[in-house]
Amino acid sequence: MTSEIIIPAIAEDGSLFPIEKMEAHRTDQQHLAISVFVFSGSRLLIQQRAASKYHCPGKWANTCCSHPHWGEAVEDAASRRIGEELGISVPLSKTSIFEYRADVGGGLVENERVHVFTGHADETGLVISLNAEEVSATRWVEVSELAGLLEQQPDSLCPWFAIYISHWNELKLGQ
Template identity: 55%
Template sequence: MNTKVPEGVITIPAIAEDGTLYPVEKLKAHVDALFHLAVSVFVFDGDHLLIQQRAADKYHCGGQWANTCCTHPHWGENLQDCAERRLQEELGFSLPLTEMRVEEYFAAVDGGLHEHERVTLYRGQADKAFLKVRPNQAEVSQTRWITAEELKREMAHSPEAFTPWFHIYLDRFPTLVL
């Protein structure tokens, strides 16, 4: 399989049937529902989770609430480095992250796109009194802290306000203990 990436094309690791990785353009992965790698970060202060509302003009799920941050590694990028990079890019801060588990899921998202992911979940601890969150407005419209119980109530009342993958995470981890 050809793993050379054309210059200037943003690619992510897709997963072949035999488990090997190959580069694919990010949007193609979502259009064709290709199985691919991803990371999701959950930053806590005690029992409060930092969540973000995705910027309204994101290519899918704009304006919906999601976990602290998530993304796809670039082709050849280490997953831990990816999670740390994206936390800084989206929210403007860094902190130590611990890998918690790997999950797989499939979800239809808006615009006829799909997420078919093997996602590595990372957890970070922060003190919200001292954490300086500086959202990148191209990625994140706002952030807030929420408990698992508050999140369950809000998702039940306004399910459309939350991303499909955030629903999946809360279904699998109702207390947000990853």
């Protein structure tokens, strides 16, 4: 588990202040986050979190989710994390900002203001190089199958991915 990562938290007045990532999750402090959705036509690249992750191990999520470091632009964080987790570089566009709160187990809460990004790639030519500390597997799924996945296998999904599927149009992810 990585410790002492400082991320931007959000004060009641909307200003940002630095907080240690695990402290934000333990204290239910709202903080900034990024979520990336990489598409190939009507298919979405999803990832299975590594078994060693401190929360939601082995569960499926969208292409990439993380937090910007303190002082880092959300756009830079999104590009950095898809490289660090999946070994890919894809041009990204911000589509929306979305707030959610989810209990992720172990006394931890994700209380996030998420900057949502999309990218497009040709899945047949995209070379993915997984960071085994972050991701155990990836797969491409038809966007039209996501609601069924949520209905039939909700426990296989990270809480935030289930929320994203339920708010697909609001996130401006229409494919």
